[in-house]
Amino acid sequence: MKIIPAILLCLAAGTAAQAQNSLEKLFDSTSTAHTRVLDTYKSTRIIQGQSTETLHKHELDFRVAHRFGDAGGEFGGTKTFFGTDNSTDIRIAFEYGITDHLMVGISRSKGSGNLRQLYEGLVKYRFLQQTKDDYVPVSVAVFGNMVISGMPSATDKSAPDYFGTTADRMTYVAQALVSRKFADRLSFTLMPTYVHRNRVSYMDMNNMFALGAAGRLKLSKRLGLLAEYYYPFRTTESKDYFKSLGTKFYNPLGVGLEIETGGHVFSITFTNSTAILENQFIPETTTSWLQGQFRWGFNISRRFTLFGKKDWKK
Amino acid sequence: MRRITIFLFMSLLFAAACKNEQAPSPVSGGVNCDVAKITTSYALTAIQTNCTNRGCHPGGNSPAVADFSTATTLKAYINTHRSTFELRAVGSLADMPQSQGFPALSQGMKDSIACWIAHGLPDQ
Numbered sequence: 001m002k003i004i005p006a007i008l009l010c011l012a013a014g015t016a017a018q019a020q021n022s023l024e025k026l027f028d029s030t031s032t033a034h035t036r037v038l039d040t041y042k043s044t045r046i047i048q049g050q051s052t053e054t055l056h057k058h059e060l061d062f063r064v065a066h067r068f069g070d071a072g073g074e075f076g077g078t079k080t081f082f083g084t085d086n087s088t089d090i091r092i093a094f095e096y097g098i099t100d101h102l103m104v105g106i107s108r109s110k111g112s113g114n115l116r117q118l119y120e121g122l123v124k125y126r127f128l129q130q131t132k133d134d135y136v137p138v139s140v141a142v143f144g145n146m147v148i149s150g151m152p153s154a155t156d157k158s159a160p161d162y163f164g165t166t167a168d169r170m171t172y173v174a175q176a177l178v179s180r181k182f183a184d185r186l187s188f189t190l191m192p193t194y195v196h197r198n199r200v201s202y203m204d205m206n207n208m209f210a211l212g213a214a215g216r217l218k219l220s221k222r223l224g225l226l227a228e229y230y231y232p233f234r235t236t237e238s239k240d241y242f243k244s245l246g247t248k249f250y251n252p253l254g255v256g257l258e259i260e261t262g263g264h265v266f267s268i269t270f271t272n273s274t275a276i277l278e279n280q281f282i283p284e285t286t287t288s289w290l291q292g293q294f295r296w297g298f299n300i301s302r303r304f305t306l307f308g309k310k311d312w313k314k
Numbered sequence: 315m316r317r318i319t320i321f322l323f324m325s326l327l328f329a330a331a332c333k334n335e336q337a338p339s340p341v342s343g344g345v346n347c348d349v350a351k352i353t354t355s356y357a358l359t360a361i362q363t364n365c366t367n368r369g370c371h372p373g374g375n376s377p378a379v380a381d382f383s384t385a386t387t388l389k390a391y392i393n394t395h396r397s398t399f400e401l402r403a404v405g406s407l408a409d410m411p412q413s414q415g416f417p418a419l420s421q422g423m424k425d426s427i428a429c430w431i432a433h434g435l436p437d438q
Binding site (some may be wrong): 023047074075079080112113114149154155156157158159160161162167168170173196199200201202203204207242245246247286 | 333334339395405406
């Protein structure tokens with residue numbers, strides 16, 4: 001059982017290496033005979049989750065994501081200016097395109113959930129890109145990350161943030177991303193996801209599958225409407241246990257606006273989940289839209305081209 | 315070849331670090347609430363030590379609604395938001411205190427605070 005998460009993660013990362021040479025040939029052939037569909041999304045992230053977009057070769061993406069406190073409910077309203085007095089999670093990241101289809105990144109997040117002070121390493125590889133003539137009908141990418149918490153350990157062994165070993169601090173995500181752009185305005189993505197947490201609280205799940213779906217409706221050349229939803233497959237036994245303790249889990253749902261302004265992509269988002277990383281918002285969302293426990297947030301992306309623009313355009 | 319070596323190394327790293335562990339069932343921190351005498355002074359000291367600083371629950375700052383700077387404001391908050399306080403501070407999946415270098419509350423401290431609330435926030 002212990003080896004399964006490793007295999008899945010290695011599949012996500014390893015596919016990049018194993019398949020790259022042969023698939024590069026496919027890209028080469030499609031680039032001449034079949035025109036690739038571009039800009040399925042404007043950014044490498046949709047709202048919370050990943051899109052099938054990757055950075056260009058030698059492109060550095062500096063990203064800042066922020067989620068405020070509850071906009072409504074008992075913590076929201078005018079007294080906190082609809083949540084802006086509080087922050088539930090903040091992420092700062094540097095991501096880099098090794099090739100036009102393979103990117104890596106590092107990030108630091110505040111974290112929101114059982115673990116905090118999170119350091120992340122990520123890799124994403126797009127091995128198929130949709131073509132306009134439907135020779136390749138969808139874009140497909142795999143994403144994987146490894147996250148370690150730097151927070152002090154709890155003293156209570158029953159707490160999820162008690163760390164007996166360094167491995168107890170680690171969580172992982174492996175995700176397949178399948179997207180299609182319909183005509184010029186509508187993009188749709190399916191995101192089957194696997195989350196592994198090395199150590200969890202009593203009756204929580206170390207391994208959790210989830211299915212995500214997201215879409216983008218292009219409103220103008222620079223503006224898009226985004227929506228994203230995840231359905232985590234938590235066991236009834238686990239749900240019932242936490243419900244008996246007064247904790248109910250909700251499915252993450254987000255809507256947002258994507259605005260492109262030159263080298264920046266700016267997303268304004270509204271989500272019920274408090275966390276930014278998949279490792280947390282998929283298994284640990286306990287806040288509900290219907291109780292006003294949604295928040296606004298933003299993702300800012302600023303891209304820089306390293307080693308000269310001419311080099312990566314070749 | 316170099317690429318394959320890197321990914322094999324990463325695979326080994328993942329395999330070595332992966333584990334499935336579930337925390338043991340939470341047990342009482344040894345507090346017998348029927349006879350324990352937990353006072354406001356204890357609860358306030360525990361909360362101010364572990365939950366308040368310049369950026370957290372200090373009063374007049376974020377979050378303004380949850381001001382734990384004095385016994386009066388702490389009790390006022392618990393009286394009006396009891397379920398939230400119990401869920402987030404002393405419950406099984408309590409997510410407070412958050413970050414800011416504060417460690418999690420021990421089960422004994424959680425039980426004591428829960429007991430103080432159950433007894434009606436007594437001062438003596």
